[in-house]
Amino acid sequence: MTHVSDAIGRVEAARRAQMRRTGWKTLLFGGALAVLIGLSLHQGEVSWTKFITGLPRFGAYIIRILPDLSFATLGADLQGWMWNLPNWLKLLFDTVLIAFVSTVMGAIIAFFLSFPAARNMGFGRVSTQLARRFFEFLRTVPELVFALLFVFAFGLGPMAGVLAITLHTAGVLGKMMSEINETITDRSLEGVIAAGASRDRVIRLGVVPQVAPAFVSYILLRFEINVRSASVIGLVGAGGIGQELMFVINQFIYRDISAILALLIVTVAIVDIVSETIRHRIIASEVSHASATPSAH
Amino acid sequence: MLPQRQAHIEAFASRHPGTVYPLAGPLWTRRLFWSGFLICFFAASIHLGLSFERFWRGLGDLGVIMRQMWPPTHHGFWREYIGALGETLAMAFLGTLAASLISLPLGFLGARNVVKSWPIHFGLRRALDVVRGVDTLVWALIFVSVVGLGPFAGILAIALNDTGVLAKIYAEAIENIDRRSSEAVRAAGGTEADVARLAIFPQVFPVLIANSLYFFEANTRSATILGVVGAGGIGYFLADRIRVNAWSDVAFIILLILPTVAVIDILSRWLRGLAQGRQRNAVMR
Numbered sequence: 001m002t003h004v005s006d007a008i009g010r011v012e013a014a015r016r017a018q019m020r021r022t023g024w025k026t027l028l029f030g031g032a033l034a035v036l037i038g039l040s041l042h043q044g045e046v047s048w049t050k051f052i053t054g055l056p057r058f059g060a061y062i063i064r065i066l067p068d069l070s071f072a073t074l075g076a077d078l079q080g081w082m083w084n085l086p087n088w089l090k091l092l093f094d095t096v097l098i099a100f101v102s103t104v105m106g107a108i109i110a111f112f113l114s115f116p117a118a119r120n121m122g123f124g125r126v127s128t129q130l131a132r133r134f135f136e137f138l139r140t141v142p143e144l145v146f147a148l149l150f151v152f153a154f155g156l157g158p159m160a161g162v163l164a165i166t167l168h169t170a171g172v173l174g175k176m177m178s179e180i181n182e183t184i185t186d187r188s189l190e191g192v193i194a195a196g197a198s199r200d201r202v203i204r205l206g207v208v209p210q211v212a213p214a215f216v217s218y219i220l221l222r223f224e225i226n227v228r229s230a231s232v233i234g235l236v237g238a239g240g241i242g243q244e245l246m247f248v249i250n251q252f253i254y255r256d257i258s259a260i261l262a263l264l265i266v267t268v269a270i271v272d273i274v275s276e277t278i279r280h281r282i283i284a285s286e287v288s289h290a291s292a293t294p295s296a297h
Numbered sequence: 298m299l300p301q302r303q304a305h306i307e308a309f310a311s312r313h314p315g316t317v318y319p320l321a322g323p324l325w326t327r328r329l330f331w332s333g334f335l336i337c338f339f340a341a342s343i344h345l346g347l348s349f350e351r352f353w354r355g356l357g358d359l360g361v362i363m364r365q366m367w368p369p370t371h372h373g374f375w376r377e378y379i380g381a382l383g384e385t386l387a388m389a390f391l392g393t394l395a396a397s398l399i400s401l402p403l404g405f406l407g408a409r410n411v412v413k414s415w416p417i418h419f420g421l422r423r424a425l426d427v428v429r430g431v432d433t434l435v436w437a438l439i440f441v442s443v444v445g446l447g448p449f450a451g452i453l454a455i456a457l458n459d460t461g462v463l464a465k466i467y468a469e470a471i472e473n474i475d476r477r478s479s480e481a482v483r484a485a486g487g488t489e490a491d492v493a494r495l496a497i498f499p500q501v502f503p504v505l506i507a508n509s510l511y512f513f514e515a516n517t518r519s520a521t522i523l524g525v526v527g528a529g530g531i532g533y534f535l536a537d538r539i540r541v542n543a544w545s546d547v548a549f550i551i552l553l554i555l556p557t558v559a560v561i562d563i564l565s566r567w568l569r570g571l572a573q574g575r576q577r578n579a580v581m582r
Contacts, residue, residue, distance in 0.1 A: 036390065037390075037391070037394070039387065040386075040387035040390045040391045041387075041391065042387075043380075043383050043384050043386075043387035043448070044384065044387040044388055044391050044448045044449065044452050044529070045447055045448050045449055045529075046391065046448075046449055046452065050444065050449055051449075053444075054443060054444040054449070054453070057443050057444065058440070058443050058444070058453075061439070061442075061443050094344075094345065097341040097344060097345055098345060100337075100338075100341055101338065101341050101342055101345060101347070104338055137555075140518075140555050140558055140559070141551065141554075141555070142518060142519075142521060142522045144434075144522040144525060144532075145521075145522065145535065145551065148525070148535070148536060148539050149359070149362065149539065149547075150355070150359075152358070152362065152539060152542075153355045153356075153358040153359040153362060154351060154352070154355035154358075154359075155351075155355070157346060158345040158346060158347070159345065159346060159347050159351060159352075159355070162345060162347060228432055231432065232432045232434045232435060235434060235435075235438065235525070235526060236525060236536075239345070245435060245438075246438060246526075249435075249438050249439060249442060250438075250442070252442065257439075261430075261431055261435070264430070264431075265426075265427060265430035265431070268430055269426075269430070
């Protein structure tokens with residue numbers, strides 16, 4: 001038994017030594033964290049009284065927005081809960097359309113600028129940097145800020161929302177697409193270049209076929225995110241279901257809040273499932289295509 | 298192109314259909330798809346009331362705004378703006394911290410290999426789906442009407458929405474851990490609590506840190522706009538200055554937000570690298 005306790009003793013000693021070595025680091029880190037938390041609590045105006053009084057009120061709020069559904073009268077209850085269903089469905093339809101149109105427009109902008117933004121396309125350092133900084137700017141400004149500005153310039157309604165989401169989408173997709181462009185293999189390009197093609201032909205025939213599946217997959221992923229964005233863009237008056245949601249929350253129409261939220265969650269889930277199915281199919285066909293290529297040689 | 302070369306290509310095309318020119322079948326499928334897509338796109342645009350005429354008119358207004366934005370000024374409110382920016386960062390920090398702390402036990406409860414009874418993790422995961430399905434801004438709107446205006450509503454909104462996402466990520470990370478170390482602890486006579494503390498926690502800790510930092514980064518962005526609905530931070534001033542058409546102030550605020558977000562991005566990336574570096578060293582040893 002002695003050798004076992006020996007081993008334990010050695011492990012414990014090594015552990016103590018390590019603790020001694022890294023102890024001051026942990027202390028420093030913990031101290032910095034404590035200071036940050038203290039500062040944030042002060043800045044964030046957090047207090048226990050607020051928290052203690054706020055939590056039960058939130059619980060009461062949730063209970064109040066839940067619909068009265070009993071199993072015996074389920075049909076009538078549902079009808080009463082979803083009394084404004086046609087109008088809400090129309091607004092949800094608008095929301096999905098806002099996401100669709102702005103994803104397409106954003107993807108078009110991102111597509112054409114992603115080639116100059118990629119380092120390996122031979123567009124020169126200046127245009128690459130310009131395109132990248134442009135994408136970065138579009139990405140960093142929050143959609144809602146664009147929406148606030150555009151509501152002022154283009155008036156209330158979906159147009160402001162579509163343009164705001166378009167710009168943000170262009171920024172995000174542009175970055176991703178240019179990164180995909182930088183990962184392509186040169187071998188298939190060489191064939192096109194050797195045939196004497198100009199640069200736009202090389203991109204059209206050599207680059208695009210390689211990157212298209214990844215592009216489509218990212219565009220679909222962005223569409224899913226944009227449906228969510230389109231649902232909140234209405235909070236500043238830029239169209240979609242958000243405006244109605246803001247109205248019922250601010251007017252304390254409790255049952256309608258849960259009804260709209262439930263419809264919204266279902267809509268987002270449906271869009272996610274459909275888009276995910278398409279994405280997986282694209283990825284699967286890509287994989288089978290890639291594995292088929294070597295045998296064709 | 299030389300005629301004989303053209304003839305050569307034509308001969309090749311007839312011998313190997315589908316190589317030089319696309320086959321009729323796929324060609325028509327593609328044409329049909331794209332025309333259908335375009336019809337959908339234009340129908341949707343018309344339905345939403347988009348028009349070039351409105352676009353050009355709005356662009357003119359936007360130009361007027363842009364001209365009034367320069368030069369960005371603060372009209373003596375810079376102290377308030379900086380304070381609100383600090384409030385924004387505090388909201389993002391506390392919201393992420395609270396979400397991380399709440400998500401950790403929820404992650405354990407939601408993991409299939411820790412809690413064996415399926416109703417618990419199924420119910421928990423559906424509840425998390427609902428919490429996650431409602432946007433932070435909508436939660437903020439709800440919390441403003443529950444706890445009143447101010448940054449506290451924003452912190453709660455960020456904490457709640459992030460709990461929905463982080464708990465799911467943690468649960469999946471816990472499900473994907475190496476099971477051998479859990480078995481080792483159990484073989485040495487450890488209880489389930491010991492397994493969680495000594496085998497599972499050290500494995501998921503790097504995932505936890507990396508995700509929390511990543512969320513802090515994202516939350517800094519979303520916290521800048523929560524003020525639009527009255528939930529504290531710089532967004533309040535931004536929405537207010539837009540409402541009263543003080544465009545040079547708007548430009549000043551946007552120029553404050555952009556570098557702050559960039560600095561937080563860099564800081565978080567650096568800390569993430571640090572955490573991952575430690576992880577790699579631990580594996581090497």
